[in-house]
Amino acid sequence: MADLFRLDGKVALLIGGAGGIGSALSLGMAQQGANVVVASRSGVDALGKFAEEIKVKTGVETMAHQVDVTSEESMAALVKAVIARFGAIDILVNAFGLNIKRPALEYPMADWEKIFDVNVKGTMIACKHVANVMKEKKGGSIINLSSVRGIRGYGGGNSAYCGTKGAVELITKALAIELAPYNIRVNALGPALIITQGTMHIQQNPELANKYKALIPMGRLSVPEDLVGPAVYLASAAAGFHTGQTLFIDGGATAS
Numbered sequence: 001m002a003d004l005f006r007l008d009g010k011v012a013l014l015i016g017g018a019g020g021i022g023s024a025l026s027l028g029m030a031q032q033g034a035n036v037v038v039a040s041r042s043g044v045d046a047l048g049k050f051a052e053e054i055k056v057k058t059g060v061e062t063m064a065h066q067v068d069v070t071s072e073e074s075m076a077a078l079v080k081a082v083i084a085r086f087g088a089i090d091i092l093v094n095a096f097g098l099n100i101k102r103p104a105l106e107y108p109m110a111d112w113e114k115i116f117d118v119n120v121k122g123t124m125i126a127c128k129h130v131a132n133v134m135k136e137k138k139g140g141s142i143i144n145l146s147s148v149r150g151i152r153g154y155g156g157g158n159s160a161y162c163g164t165k166g167a168v169e170l171i172t173k174a175l176a177i178e179l180a181p182y183n184i185r186v187n188a189l190g191p192a193l194i195i196t197q198g199t200m201h202i203q204q205n206p207e208l209a210n211k212y213k214a215l216i217p218m219g220r221l222s223v224p225e226d227l228v229g230p231a232v233y234l235a236s237a238a239a240g241f242h243t244g245q246t247l248f249i250d251g252g253a254t255a256s
């Protein structure tokens with residue numbers, strides 16, 4: 001039973017894998033035995049340092065590679081480098097993303113395009129390129145990062161972000177259907193607000209923090225580690241018949 005959740009010998013590619021959520025997921029996958037590739041636009045010096053830390057902590061093989069998911073050329077180069085090093089990609093976690101909050105009545109279309117480029121086009125580019133190699137290896141697990149904002153409307157300048165996460169929701173379902181014949185499962189994680197460096201100001205402002213907590217029946221804000229178990233589950237043999245779904249890890253926020 002315990003082995004159902006192990007990822008020994010698997011290769012996990014985490015795009016945005018050194019980010020607020022991604023860094024917890026990279027470590028979590030490595031702790032279950034997966035070799036981990038951390039990728040984002042940051043230079044390989046910064047990513048390499050983080051990848052090395054994971055290797056020292058867990059003993060798995062790690063790799064760092066620069067990628068901009070909005071570019072097919074850049075994504076193809078990443079996939080080629082991972083295959084050259086490890087021969088396969090078994091798990092893809094799309095832990096990258098962007099929010100640009102602007103009032104809807106003034107939303108600058110340049111920002112709209114930027115956020116859709118990363119969150120929507122980037123998700124499709126990453127899934128497409130990695131699924132092509134998973135298909136050859138007869139299977140894999142893809143985990144996208146959605147949000148409670150992918151199924152609920154939010155004000156406060158979130159119109160573009162909600163739009164992108166709604167798109168991630170349905171891209172996940174459509175790909176799950178189209179890739180099922182290749183034994184590639186496609187799911188998503190749907191967190192509520194998670195306290196990372198980028199959202200620390202909320203935690204540090206009691207009035208604001210209480211406003212967010214009031215939306216969460218479990219009465220606390222989420223941390224990146226809350227997503228590790230669900231991500232490992234979706235990546236593992238335990239989720240072998242689970243595809244096309246979003247796991248909302250939100251302390252009950254979307255239960256009502």
Ligand SMILES: NC(=O)c1ccc[n+]([C@@H]2O[C@H](COP(=O)([O-])OP(=O)(O)OC[C@H]3O[C@@H](n4cnc5c(N)ncnc54)[C@H](OP(=O)(O)O)[C@@H]3O)[C@@H](O)[C@H]2O)c1
Binds near residue numbers: 098146
């Ligand atoms: N934090 C939350 O409260 C929360 C809640 C719900 C959902 N989410 C979703 O969870 C995901 C991760 O969020 P986070 O809080 O961990 O954000 P984060 O700390 O800002 O990390 C985002 C990561 O994405 C990478 N990235 C951005 N643009 C990229 C690009 N064009 N190509 C490759 N990598 C790119 C960044 O690295 P570089 O700068 O090095 O490229 C960074 O590692 C996002 O999809 C977000 O929408 C977050």
